[in-house]
Each structure stands twice: as structure tokens, then as C-alpha cells.
Amino acid sequence: MNIDTPRPRLHTRFTALLGIEHPVVQEGLGPYKTVQLAAAVSNAGGLGTVSIPGITEEPGHGARLLRGYIEEACALTTRPFAVNVPVGSDSTGKVLAFSAAYVGAVVEAVRDPMIAQRLRVITTSAGPPSAARRMIAGSGLIHMHKVGGTRQAIRARQDGVDVIIASGYEAGGHTHSRPVHTFVLVPSVTEAVDIPVVLAGGVRDGRGLAAALAMGADAVAIGTRFVACRDNRDWHPAYAQRIIDAREGEDVVFPATYGPSRALPSQGLTDLLALAATGAEEDELTRYKDVRLIAGQRDGDMVGGLLPAGQISGAILDLIDVASFIPALIADAIARIERARGQVVLA
Numbered sequence: 653m654n655i656d657t658p659r660p661r662l663h664t665r666f667t668a669l670l671g672i673e674h675p676v677v678q679e680g681l682g683p684y685k686t687v688q689l690a691a692a693v694s695n696a697g698g699l700g701t702v703s704i705p706g707i708t709e710e711p712g713h714g715a716r717l718l719r720g721y722i723e724e725a726c727a728l729t730t731r732p733f734a735v736n737v738p739v740g741s742d743s744t745g746k747v748l749a750f751s752a753a754y755v756g757a758v759v760e761a762v763r764d765p766m767i768a769q770r771l772r773v774i775t776t777s778a779g780p781p782s783a784a785r786r787m788i789a790g791s792g793l794i795h796m797h798k799v800g801g802t803r804q805a806i807r808a809r810q811d812g813v814d815v816i817i818a819s820g821y822e823a824g825g826h827t828h829s830r831p832v833h834t835f836v837l838v839p840s841v842t843e844a845v846d847i848p849v850v851l852a853g854g855v856r857d858g859r860g861l862a863a864a865l866a867m868g869a870d871a872v873a874i875g876t877r878f879v880a881c882r883d884n885r886d887w888h889p890a891y892a893q894r895i896i897d898a899r900e901g902e903d904v905v906f907p908a909t910y911g912p913s914r915a916l917p918s919q920g921l922t923d924l925l926a927l928a929a930t931g932a933e934e935d936e937l938t939r940y941k942d943v944r945l946i947a948g949q950r951d952g953d954m955v956g957g958l959l960p961a962g963q964i965s966g967a968i969l970d971l972i973d974v975a976s977f978i979p980a981l982i983a984d985a986i987a988r989i990e991r992a993r994g995q996v997v998l999a
């Protein structure tokens with residue numbers, strides 16, 4: 653291709669709403685930092701996501717840490733990026749303290765016009781968005797919410813969110829109590845709501861994006877593939893290597909806060925299951941999980957750490973650079989769509 657020839661682009665409702673170049677999201681990968689990765693993805697024309705520090709931080713301290721992450725990201729990119737906050741509410745409908753602190757920190761941060769230019773999106777996940785929605789509405793933020801079922805998508809739409817992330821059961825990290833896989837979930841969600849839908853779960857290249865568009869989605873959200881990435885500099889490189897080394901079918905689903913989670917096996921996971929079998933309180937289990945997750949991500953403890961990863965880890969064989977990966981993914985998706993069109997025979 654001549655150097656002056658414009659690169660082909662995939663323009664969707666999602667890219668138009670967010671004002672970004674490519675329909676590719678790097679999703680939340682808590683509970684450790686993803687500031688450098690998020691900035692790299694946004695700088696490459698996708699949407700990067702800053703993750704929260706953890707759900708067992710004292711809420712005020714956690715909110716200050718997150719504000720620091722947001723300011724760091726603003727120093728690394730002038731493009732739109734997101735923050736992910738898992739949300740939960742108690743039996744009275746009140747947002748849980750940690751969720752309220754993190755959502756509050758995001759809403760407060762965008763009062764600064766320099767931050768608001770870049771931090772354009774909040775992505776909620778885990779519990780229903782209704783209680784958090786009341787805090788987010790009026791902030792000027794685009795609100796994306798992640799679901800694992802069609803009814804959840806319809807309710808989130810009714811709550812007023814702007815974008816749905818439909819996350820299939822094969823996804824890494826927190827997955828869903830009702831195991832609906834991406835291929836079944838996404839067509840149902842795109843039929844059920846009239847707002848942009850982002851497919852999450854099992855994407856590693858342009859084939860995933862081409863399939864997402866064919867299923868009516870407007871973008872893809874990627875987790876595991878972006879962990880094994882040179883730009884994920886906040887994390888220990890051993891985590892990326894563990895994903896590259898993972899074999900197909902090695903991942904396991906285990907009970908976690910907000911339902912099941914998908915990870916690679918480790919002694920840390922065996923110990924967690926043993927602790928749960930003793931009847932340990934939810935608080936103790938949650939603290940254990942947060943510490944062990946951060947041990948894996950920050951310190952590279954592949955033995956004692958908890959190692960969330962999707963089924964796709966069995967198909968990831970190399971370390972990527974965001975700046976070349978994203979344009980290659982777009983070009984691959986376009987080539988796949990063209991090839992599929994060429995296979996159509998009009999009888």
C-alpha cells in the first residue's frame with residue numbers, strides 16, 4: 653500500500669459515540685494498575701481502561717489511589733480513555749462503600765476540564781448499574797455496563813446506560829453464574845437493545861472483530877490478550893509468560909466475589925478453595941483474593957498468586973506491542989469481511 657493511501661477504518665456507532673479511531677477496547681483488569689497499557693491502547697486509537705486498585709482498600713485511600721492512576725493516564729495520553737469500577741449494592745439498594753468511593757472519584761475527577769477531555773467513559777461491571785447510575789448521570793461521562801445475560805442488558809438499558817458490554821462465559825476474570833457463551837449471548841443482546849453493544853470474551857485477533865460485527869456488535873472488548881503485551885508495563889512479565897505458556901482447556905472456573913471467576917490453576921487457587929471449604933467468612937475470602945491477585949499481577953507470583961485469564965489464553969502464543977497489534981487487528985478484520993463477501997454466490 654502506498655504510504656499516502658489512507659488506512660482502511662471500521663466506523664461503527666461505538667467509534668462515533670466515543671470519538672475514537674478503532675472499535676477496540678482494552679477492558680478493566682483489576683485489581684492492579686493498567687495505566688500504561690490503557691494509555692498505549694488509547695494512543696493506538698482504541699479505548700484503554702484504567703482499573704481500580706482493589707475492593708479491600710479502605711475506600712478513601714482507594715479513591716485517592718485511583719485519582720493518582722487517572723492523573724498518570726492523563727499524562728500519557730491526550731485521547732479518550734475509560735475507568736472500570738465493579739459495582740454492587742446492598743439489600744436497600746445503596747451502593748457498596750468501595751464502589752461508591754471509586755465511582756465518586758471518577759465523577760469528581762471529570763470536574764477538572766483537562767481530565768474530562770481524556771477520561772470520557774466509566775465502565776461498570778459485576779452488579780446491576782442502577783445505584784451507580786444515579787451517581788454517574790449528569791457527570792458528562794459515557795456509561796458502559798458489562799453484562800452476562802440478555803435480561804441484565806435490557807435492565808441496564810432501562811437504567812440509562814449508553815453502551816452494553818456483552819461478556820460471554822469464556823471471558824477471563826469475573827464470569828457469570830449462568831454460563832452463556834459469547835456466540836449465544838451477543839446476538840440476543842444486540843437484538844434486545846438499541847444502543848451500541850461491545851462483544852467481550854475470547855477475542856485475540858481480527859477474526860473476533862469480524863465475527864462481532866457479523867453478530868450485530870459495534871466493537872470488541874479484550875482482556876486476556878492485552879495482558880500478554882509489552883505495553884502492560886505495570887504488571888510483572890511472568891504473568892504475560894504464564895498466559896503464553898497456558899494450554900487449551902487449562903483454565904478453571906472457581907467461586908469468587910460476585911459469582912464465579914475464570915483463572916489459570918495455581919497453588920494460590922488451591923489454597924483459596926481449601927480456605928473456602930473451612931467455611932471462612934466472605935470478608936476473609938475477599939481479602940485473601942485481593943492480596944493473591946495483586947501478588948500475581950504486581951509481583952509475578954505464579955505459584956501463590958491468583959491468575960485470572962480467559963479460555964483464549966490457550967490460544968495466545970506471543971507477546972504483542974499495542975501500536976502494531978491494533979492496526980493489524982483492524983486490517984485482519986477487514987480482510988476477513990472482504991473474503992467472506994467474496995464467498996457469497998448469488999444463485
Ligand SMILES: Cc1cc2nc3c(=O)[nH]c(=O)nc-3n(C[C@H](O)[C@H](O)[C@H](O)COP(=O)(O)O)c2cc1C
Nearest residue numbers: 679680681682777823824825853854875876960962
Ligand atoms: C487478569 C484479569 C483481570 C480482570 N479484572 C477485571 C476487573 O477488575 N473488572 C472487570 O469488570 N472485569 C475484569 N476482568 C474481565 C475483563 O474486563 C474482560 O471482560 C475479559 O477479560 C474479556 O474476555 P477475554 O479475557 O477473553 O478477552 C478481568 C480479566 C482478566 C483476564
